[in-house]
Amino acid sequence: MSRLVKICGIKDAAGFDAVVKAGADYVGFVFFPPSPRYVTSVAAKLLSERYAGGPKRVGLFVNPSLGEVDDILRNVSLDVLQVHGAPDLVAALRDRFGRPVWRQVGVESVSDFPAPDEVADGFIVEAKPPKSATRPGGNAVRANWDLLSRFRPAKPWLLAGGLKPGNVADGLRQTGAPGADVSSGVERAPGEKDPDLIKAFVAAVRGV
Numbered sequence: 001m002s003r004l005v006k007i008c009g010i011k012d013a014a015g016f017d018a019v020v021k022a023g024a025d026y027v028g029f030v031f032f033p034p035s036p037r038y039v040t041s042v043a044a045k046l047l048s049e050r051y052a053g054g055p056k057r058v059g060l061f062v063n064p065s066l067g068e069v070d071d072i073l074r075n076v077s078l079d080v081l082q083v084h085g086a087p088d089l090v091a092a093l094r095d096r097f098g099r100p101v102w103r104q105v106g107v108e109s110v111s112d113f114p115a116p117d118e119v120a121d122g123f124i125v126e127a128k129p130p131k132s133a134t135r136p137g138g139n140a141v142r143a144n145w146d147l148l149s150r151f152r153p154a155k156p157w158l159l160a161g162g163l164k165p166g167n168v169a170d171g172l173r174q175t176g177a178p179g180a181d182v183s184s185g186v187e188r189a190p191g192e193k194d195p196d197l198i199k200a201f202v203a204a205v206r207g208v
């Protein structure tokens, strides 16, 4: 089985070009202003236009209003919406925008696993944020892989949280996840992507 790979938090041309060159399946733009990876929709559009084809564009939102997502989609074409928010919000976004919506979920126990009847098109699964965190994701915290080896949803999902080139293969094997999503593990400083780490991360996923 070929695993999927998403590189999230791209905000400049060097990072975008590295994702394309490495052959990742998805590139993520963070539309959450407090994040060091925040990018405007205009900047995301300019980056997206650097290549025809290439990775699918994922927009990351934290509890957005429908109006906010609408404004962003007027500027940049996104293939997938990745959302921190309740299942009801996911359903509303799917209805309104007619494109796949993935819900980002923090898991600490089996009771945090999404319900089998959730309408999301997929899940990004990571650890819950530490109490001191200023954002709900992208905190470089590794999920409980042993717990996730019991997560077998009917929908596609990506393992996230604290992944790096050196641990992603183990994470995928141990959890059986169909793919991986990374942000801080391919950075040299918060928000600054490192092309060599992006290349190494994608190669590590492809090697599983």
Ligand SMILES: O=C(O)c1ccccc1N[C@@H]1O[C@H](COP(=O)(O)O)[C@@H](O)[C@H]1O
Pocket (backbone or CB within 6 Å): 008, 009, 028, 030, 032, 035, 036, 037, 060, 062, 084, 124, 126, 135, 136, 137, 138, 139, 140, 141, 160, 161, 162, 163, 181, 182, 183, 184, 185
């Ligand atoms: O990256 C962010 O700044 C961010 C902000 C708000 C919500 C999610 C965010 N990132 C996502 O979190 C996971 C794990 O990231 P990491 O590899 O541990 O840094 C990933 O899906 C990011 O896209």
